[in-house]
Amino acid sequence: MTPQILDAFQVIADPSRRQILTLLSKDSLTINSLAENFDMSRPAVSKHIKILYGAGFISIQDIGRERYCMLKQDGFNELQDWINYFDKFWITKLKKLEVILNNKSKQK
Amino acid sequence: MQKEIKHIFFFPHPAEIVWDYLTKPELLAQWLMENDIQPIIGHKFQFRSKPALTIEFDGICYCEILEAVPFKQLSYSWKCSPTDNGYKIDTVVMWTLTAKDNGTELNLLQTGFKEIENDLFYMAMNNGWAKNIEKLLQNLNSNSK
Numbered sequence: 001m002t003p004q005i006l007d008a009f010q011v012i013a014d015p016s017r018r019q020i021l022t023l024l025s026k027d028s029l030t031i032n033s034l035a036e037n038f039d040m041s042r043p044a045v046s047k048h049i050k051i052l053y054g055a056g057f058i059s060i061q062d063i064g065r066e067r068y069c070m071l072k073q074d075g076f077n078e079l080q081d082w083i084n085y086f087d088k089f090w091i092t093k094l095k096k097l098e099v100i101l102n103n104k105s106k107q108k
Numbered sequence: 109m110q111k112e113i114k115h116i117f118f119f120p121h122p123a124e125i126v127w128d129y130l131t132k133p134e135l136l137a138q139w140l141m142e143n144d145i146q147p148i149i150g151h152k153f154q155f156r157s158k159p160a161l162t163i164e165f166d167g168i169c170y171c172e173i174l175e176a177v178p179f180k181q182l183s184y185s186w187k188c189s190p191t192d193n194g195y196k197i198d199t200v201v202m203w204t205l206t207a208k209d210n211g212t213e214l215n216l217l218q219t220g221f222k223e224i225e226n227d228l229f230y231m232a233m234n235n236g237w238a239k240n241i242e243k244l245l246q247n248l249n250s251n252s253k
Contacts, residue, residue, distance in 0.1 A: 009196045081163050082197055083221055087113050090216055094117050097129060097139040101119050 008078035011055040016040070017048050021057060021071065028070040113218040120211040123179040130182055130203055141169075145184075147176040153184075165189060171201075180205055186218065197221070 012018055016038065023029060023037060035045040049069060052058045057075030061068050119126055129135045131147040141155040155169040165188060175183040182203045189196035204215040 007196070010191065013193070078163075079221070082165075083113065085160060085163050085165070086197075086218060090113060090115055090218070093140050094115060094214075094216070098117065098119065100139055101121050101125070101129070104125075105121065 006051060006055060008055055008057075008075055011051060011057060011075065012079075014048070016045075017052055017057075020045075020048055020052060020069075024058060024069055024071045028068045030066045030068055032066075034069060112221065113216070115216045117214045117216075118208070118211060119214060123205045123207045123212045126205055126212045126214055127179045127182075130205075131176075145171075145173075147173060147178070147182060149173050149176055170195070174200065175202075179207075 012021070019037070020034060023034060031046060031049060032042075034049070035042045038045055049058070049060075052075070053060055053069075055075045056072055056077075058069050059072045061070065129139065131145060133143050133145050136143055136145060141157040143155045144153045145151070146153065151173045153171050153173075155171065157167045159165060159167040168188065170187040170190070171184045173182075173184045175181055184201055186199045186201045187195040187197060199218050199220040202215075202217045202219070204217070206213040206215070
């Protein structure tokens with residue numbers, strides 16, 4: 001079964017996945033120790049981890065016999081891209097308003 | 109990491125004129141986007157512009173007036189990119205007009221980049237730093253022993 005492909009917003013809309021990220025923001029953890037924090041089954045936790053991994057929110061590294069999950073920047077970038085987009089958008093638009101209003105006062 | 113958008117502009121014009129450019133569809137369209145705004149609380153309207161392909165934005169903003177105090181304050185919801193269970197972007201745009209001696213100060217505040225606004229995002233961004241500082245402290249401690 002291939003994990004679903006979700007965009008960054010859908011990925012973090014899920015409370016369990018947000019909790020996984022919150023746990024990982026404090027420390028890198030093995031899949032087993034992550035699973036201990038949840039009531040759901042280990043396969044269910046694994047599925048969330050796959051989704052987070054697929055969207056670039058976490059990376060997985062084998063250290064010794066354990067698989068460790070850690071936060072990764074990439075997933076967060078899509079969210080930031082939207083903010084950056086609107087930030088620039090407003091500056092451009094407001095400058096346009098400035099020009100329009102200035103021209104208006106010259107015409108008087 | 110930025111969680112909200114803020115801009116302040118000053119226009120050497122009375123607040124009434126600036127207000128018109130925020131609330132009259134034909135004036136607003138001159139500088140922002142095509143729209144069907146009406147400054148009446150509960151009025152639903154849309155802004156339409158060119159799509160932005162880099163972020164897969166179709167260019168449509170779904171809005172509803174939340175607050176309209178003539179010449180002083182205007183706020184509306186600003187939602188983009190509908191998904192199965194809501195919108196990718198579910199924010200509020202607030203305009204505040206302040207009359208000054210020679211014109212009007214216009215404040216723009218866009219808030220509610222919801223998912224981003226929780227502590228998680230902040231932690232994710234600061235995680236790297238915290239670890240570096242921890243390492244530095246460990247090094248300092250072990251050196252001083």
